[in-house]
Each structure stands twice: as structure tokens, then as C-alpha cells.
Amino acid sequence: MSAPDYRAPELLANALGIKREFGADARVVAGGTDLILRMRDKVLSPKVLIDLRRISLASISRHAGEMHLGAYVTLSQMLASAEVRVAFPALVEACRSFAGPPIRNRATLGGNIVNASPAADLVPPLIAYDASVVLASLSASRVLPLMDFFTGPGKTVMEPHEVLTEVRLPLPPPRTAASFTKLGQRRSMAIAIVNLSARLTLDRAGQMSEARIVLGSVAPTAMRARAAEAILTGNEPSDEQFEQAANMAVAEISPISDVRSGKDYRKRVTGVLVRRALMAARHKLAEVGRND
Ligand SMILES: Cc1cc2nc3c(=O)[nH]c(=O)nc-3n(C[C@H](O)[C@H](O)[C@H](O)COP(=O)(O)OP(=O)(O)OC[C@H]3O[C@@H](n4cnc5c(N)ncnc54)[C@H](O)[C@@H]3O)c2cc1C
Incomplete structure (x- = not known):
């Protein structure tokens, strides 16, 4: 197998032109922390590598109620961004739990x-x-909800001639708080056994007008525990509500056993982590409330 042809275009249009010509035989390389391992293990053998480093896809900016993050933004950049920290603290918590510097x-x-x-x-x-x-x-170019992007492990709706250029995040409404929690086999440098985010928005009367519980590692793609979210919506946050929602989230998943964990353990841990994430979001809401 010959080494791939390495290209580092300066313009996005040139990268897209290479993608148009070679399709799935051309792979984008960003940080390379996944791709290079897959190439070493011969899971992937691209003919062309398109390095994004010279293309300006690493900015973080605000546009009419949204934050736009370039696809080449690194974890360290997000951790260093005061704007990201303030608007999307759960994303920053996920960055903090992620590998090492x-x-x-x-x-x-x-x-x-x-x-x-x-x-x-x-x-x-x-x-x-x-x-x-x-x-x-x-x-x-097309914009689609991230929820609709994944179709299975390692599989997405992205076409072979497409490149992901940007992630757009609407600024959360008032009285919103979110949290991230993760269990791995070690405290750091570990791929998650279960990882999840909870987000709560309160109306002026203090009831949950919106709830999101998004679970990772327990299904072929990240999933929303919609029945659990429905238990919360329209109610005041309480330990009882959180307990019921956590039990429902466990009922909604059918995880697999793999090298990192058995499926029964994954289920038990999911219940604990959902409750913990909801309580963390409520704790933050109390702080948001004081400033609102
Ligand atoms: C020691 C170690 C620890 C890790 N810990 C964690 C962890 O705690 N949590 C975690 O989630 N992951 C972890 N990872 C996995 C990995 O670091 C992440 O998934 C990382 O975000 C991948 O980003 P990258 O820029 O390195 O991607 P790359 O390896 O460059 O690319 C990954 C894939 O995405 C494609 N790609 C990249 N950018 C684009 C684009 N803009 N458009 C189209 N295709 C693109 C590539 O072609 C490739 O198929 C770890 C990896 C290692 C080696």
C-alpha cells in the first residue's frame, strides 16, 4: 500500500475540489488523533489526505443569536474561550473531561x-x-441539525464530496442551564462507558419549559431520552421528577456489552448519571436565577 498523497490547500474551494475529484478516497485530516490511528491499524487507507490547517476554519464568532465554531477549532481553543465558557458551559465540561492537554x-x-x-x-x-x-x-452547502447527522457507529449522512466546515449553536434562552457528566474506566484519558448532557430551561413560573437528556455510549449513536424529557417538561424541578426521569431514561436504552463495560452496568450507571446531571443543571439554574 503506497503512502497517501498529502495536500494542504490554502482555500476551502481547493479542498472541496479535491473532495469532488476523489470522493471517499480523499480524507480530511484535522488533528489526526483518530485518523492516524485508523490508518496505522489499516482500518482506513485513503489515497489523498487533505490537511485543513491552512484553511481558516478555526474561528469562534457570534452572529445574530448564534455562536459559530469552525470545524478546525480545537478542544484547547474552546477551553480558552470566555464566550464559549459563558454560553455553553456543558461543552466546556466535556472538553475538560477529554484526554490530556x-x-x-x-x-x-x-x-x-x-x-x-x-x-x-x-x-x-x-x-x-x-x-x-x-x-x-x-x-x-447545507445546514442540518447535529441530531440528524449520525446514522450509526462511524456512519453519518455526510456525502463523500462534502467537508464539515462549521458548527452553529443558538445562544441558550434565559433561565437555561446544562451539565455534562461522564464515566470512564479511569479518571482521565479514558473513552466513556457512559457520557451524557442534561439541559433544563425554566419558564417565569419556575417550571421546566424545555428539558434535554442526551445520552452517549449507550446506543449506536448519541440519543435523546425523549420519554424522560417528557416527564420533566411542564413540571417544577424536584428530586422526585429527576428520579422518575432517570428511571425512564434507563428504560429507553438497550446498550451493548463491550470491552469497556457490560450492558447491565451501563444501564445502572446511566440512571445514576442522569440524576446527577439533572441535579447539576438545577444547581446552576439557582445561580442563573439570581442574575435573571
Ligand atoms: C489518547 C487519546 C485520547 C482520546 N480521548 C478522547 C476522549 O476523552 N473523548 C473523545 O470523545 N475522544 C477522545 N479521543 C478521540 C479523538 O481525539 C477525538 O475524536 C478528536 O476530537 C478527533 O479530532 P481530530 O481533529 O484529531 O480528528 P482527525 O483524526 O483528524 O479526523 C477524524 C475523522 O474525521 C474526519 N474529519 C475531521 N475533520 C473533518 C472535517 N472538517 N470535515 C470532514 N471530515 C473531517 C477525518 O477524515 C477522520 O475520518 C482520544 C484519542 C486519543 C488518541
Whole structure:
């Protein structure tokens, strides 16, 4: 097998042109923290590598009620961004739980998404924050909810000639708080056994007008525990509500056993973590409430 042809275009249009020409035989390389391992293990053998480093896809900016994060934004950049920390704290919590500083300096937002691991740590908080992704090709670009992006482990709706260019996050409504929690086999540098995000929005009367519980590592793709969310919606946050929602979330999943965990353990842990994430969101809401 010959080494892939390495290209580092300066313009997105040129990267898209290479994608148009080679399709799935051309792979984007961002931080390389997933891709290079897969190439080493011969899971992937691209003919062309398109390095994104010279293309300006690493900015974080605000646009009319949304935050736009370039696909090449690294975990370290998100951790360092005061704007991201203030608006999307659960995303920052996920970054903090993620590997160690050397990986965080290289690993990108786009790579974590396109890799489509069911255990990807950034995905539950991004879905909880209603993220959309921008997929560009030479002829057009399209925006779709991140929730609709994944079709299975390692599988997405992205076409071979497309590149993920941007993630868009609507700024959360008032009286909203979200949290991220993860259980791995070790405290750090561990892929999640279960990871999840909870997000709650209160109306002026103090009832939950919106609830999101987004679970990772327990299904082929990240999933929303919609029946659990429905238990919360329209009610005041309480320990009893959280307990019922956690039990419902456990009933909604059918995880598999794998090298990291057995399915029964995954189920038990999911219940505990959902409750913990909801309580963390409520705790933050109390703080938001004081400023609202
Ligand atoms: C030691 C170690 C620890 C890790 N810990 C964690 C962890 O705690 N949590 C976690 O979730 N992950 C973890 N990972 C996995 C990995 O670091 C992340 O998934 C990371 O975000 C991937 O980003 P990247 O920029 O390195 O992607 P790359 O490896 O460059 O690319 C990954 C895939 O996405 C494609 N791709 C990348 N960017 C684009 C784009 N813009 N458009 C189209 N396709 C694109 C590539 O072609 C490739 O198929 C770890 C990996 C290692 C080696």
C-alpha cells in the first residue's frame, strides 16, 4: 500500500475540489488523533489526505443569536474561550473531561463529530444545545441539525464530496442551564462507558419549559431520552421528577456489552448519571436565577 498523497490547500474551494475529484478516497485530516490511528491499524487507507490547517476554519464568532465554531477549532481553543465558557458551559465540561492537554491541543471539534464514535464526548452537549452542522461541497452547502447527522457507529449522512466546515449553536434562552457528566474506566484519558448532557430551561413560573437528556455510549449513536424529557417538561424541578426521569431514561436504552463495560452496568450507571446531571443543571439554574 503506497503512502497517501498529502495536500494542504490554502482555500476551502481547493479542498472541496479535491473532495469532488476523489470522493471517499480523499480524507480530511484535522488533528489526526483518530485518523492516524485508523490508518496505522489499516482500518482506513485513503489515497489523498487533505490537511485543513491552512484553511481558516478555526474561528469562534457570534452572529445574530448564534455562536459559530469552525470545524478546525480545537478542544484547547474552546477551553480558552470566555464566550464559549459563558454560553455553553456543558461543552466546556466535556472538553475538560477529554484526554490530556497534548490531545486537546490537536483534537478538533469537526474531527470529534465526523469520527462518529457513539462515545464522542462533545456530541451529547452539542445536541443538548441544539447544534447544527454546516456541510460544504463545491456546488452548495447545507445546514442540518447535529441530531440528524449520525446514522450509526462511524456512519453519518455526510456525502463523500462534502467537508464539515462549521458548527452553529443558538445562544441558550434565559433561565437555561446544562451539565455534562461522564464515566470512564479511569479518571482521565479514558473513552466513556457512559457520557451524557442534561439541559433544563425554566419558564417565569419556575417550571421546566424545555428539558434535554442526551445520552452517549449507550446506543449506536448519541440519543435523546425523549420519554424522560417528557416527564420533566411542564413540571417544577424536584428530586422526585429527576428520579422518575432517570428511571425512564434507563428504560429507553438497550446498550451493548463491550470491552469497556457490560450492558447491565451501563444501564445502572446511566440512571445514576442522569440524576446527577439533572441535579447539576438545577444547581446552576439557582445561580442563573439570581442574575435573571
Ligand atoms: C489518547 C487519546 C485520547 C482520546 N480521548 C478522547 C476522549 O476523552 N473523548 C473523545 O470523545 N475522544 C477522545 N479521543 C478521540 C479523538 O481525539 C477525538 O475524536 C478528536 O476530537 C478527533 O479530532 P481530530 O481533529 O484529531 O480528528 P482527525 O483524526 O483528524 O479526523 C477524524 C475523522 O474525521 C474526519 N474529519 C475531521 N475533520 C473533518 C472535517 N472538517 N470535515 C470532514 N471530515 C473531517 C477525518 O477524515 C477522520 O475520518 C482520544 C484519542 C486519543 C488518541
